[in-house]
Amino acid sequence: MATIEKRPYQSGKEIRWRVKWRTGGSGPWDGRQFERNSDAKRFKALVEANGQTTPPPEQLIEHGFGHLVPAGVAAPAPEPAEQVLTFREYAEEWLGQLVKPHPETVRKYRERLEKHVFPRLGDRPIAEITRRKMREWQQGLRDGGLSAKTTIPSR
Template sequence: MPLTTEQLAERVTAQGRPMRANTITKIEKMQRRVDVDDLVALAVALEARPDALLLPPTIAEDELQLTDGTVVTAYLAWRWMNGGGSPDRPPRGGRRHRVQPLPGTRTTVWPARLLRRVSGSDGSQVPAHRGEPVASIQKRPNGKWRARYRDEAGKEHARHFTKKVDAQRWLDEVSASVLTGQYGDPRAGRVTFRAYAEQWRQAKPHRPTTQVKAEQHLRVHAYPAFGDRPLARIRRSDVQSWVTGLEKGGMKPSTVRTTFNTVHTVRAVFRAAVSDRVIAASPCTDVDLPEVPRRKVVPLTVDQVRALAAAMPKRYRALITVGAGTVLRPGELFGLQVRHVDFFKRQRRVE
């Protein structure tokens, strides 16, 4: 039964995304942009796949104009929307087959070579392209609804729900994550922190000294707290408790920050896990670190510098004077040569 804009607005609002009827009218007239949350809420309200709302219903031979003005056939536009390549390049070979979509979705045409089918409870079939999960919902003998999908690697993922609408919402969220490039295998987060951190540490092109520091920081501080826990089970509160425990255990605030922040420690491991899509978000975000008290720097007086230089062996006296006047670090001072100094411009170059 067709819905009025008022009825659709009520359904969308019930999904936790408040939306008025005139807002939906503006969306239909392309006078308002739609973000991912709007797209998912509309898809759930219409019992449709999110990507089915992004292109109009049409047959393969019809032409569509994309946002940038490019005119392509509907078949190529749908194929591009589902990860099948550029819309201006047709696939190599392959026949076109019409398949039945889920209730509420719009019929389209797909190439046979990219098609896999999973039957739903009503006999419907969902087309899947590379990068798009195959999905279905089926009512179980116990009355619950089983939602499942296969990812691009062919692995099946399933969850059971009391209500069909909850199952559909979960599948729509998966579809939205695929469209936005945020999809990750839910099972990937089962790897333990120790296993992933060791794989990450050995793959990093660290210098030998950095490798030693990374192994030491992880082994001494991180593994006792997180080593045997799955990455997906580590929460921000766990990391916060760990940071607080380091300080209470007698570690200096500056050392706590180094253990947490540097490129070869805990924060870097979780950042890499997010980049690899092992976990959706890093638990290190917004973790409060101990304040490091700032010490006031009191420079030496001219008389103190002269006294210090006089107390040094003759060959090192110039080192003291130059260091006090240029604020170079010890290693830079020891590497300073005559060719690094321009006496006419009163400049020195650090290499």
């Protein structure tokens, strides 16, 4: 089991935190020092999750401990770019996940999406749709003759 020791500098004014553990639980002692207790606690959790061994380089980097990766160890290859989810894709997925919908309900939803939503928002990435964009879209629907009651979602 890893432990955390409070270690003052020689001046006594500043404190470091040392995480120490027995490799594999019963092997030789190993340890790392940190300036902040919160970092020491996070690192201790990683050591314990890895069976009382130093976490692998990928895990160190992932959890913000890249400075602890030994020199000469290659960093993992970057992950491929995540696919951008558009509003249209999200809406189609949502329609497909409705539980036992009546066919007429699905038809009406799809019709309204095709007529009122997809032309303005369909191909936009979800992350780009802001409150302002939604207000502009709603105003466009009202300007097109729809009543405010139909364009403002119920809360």
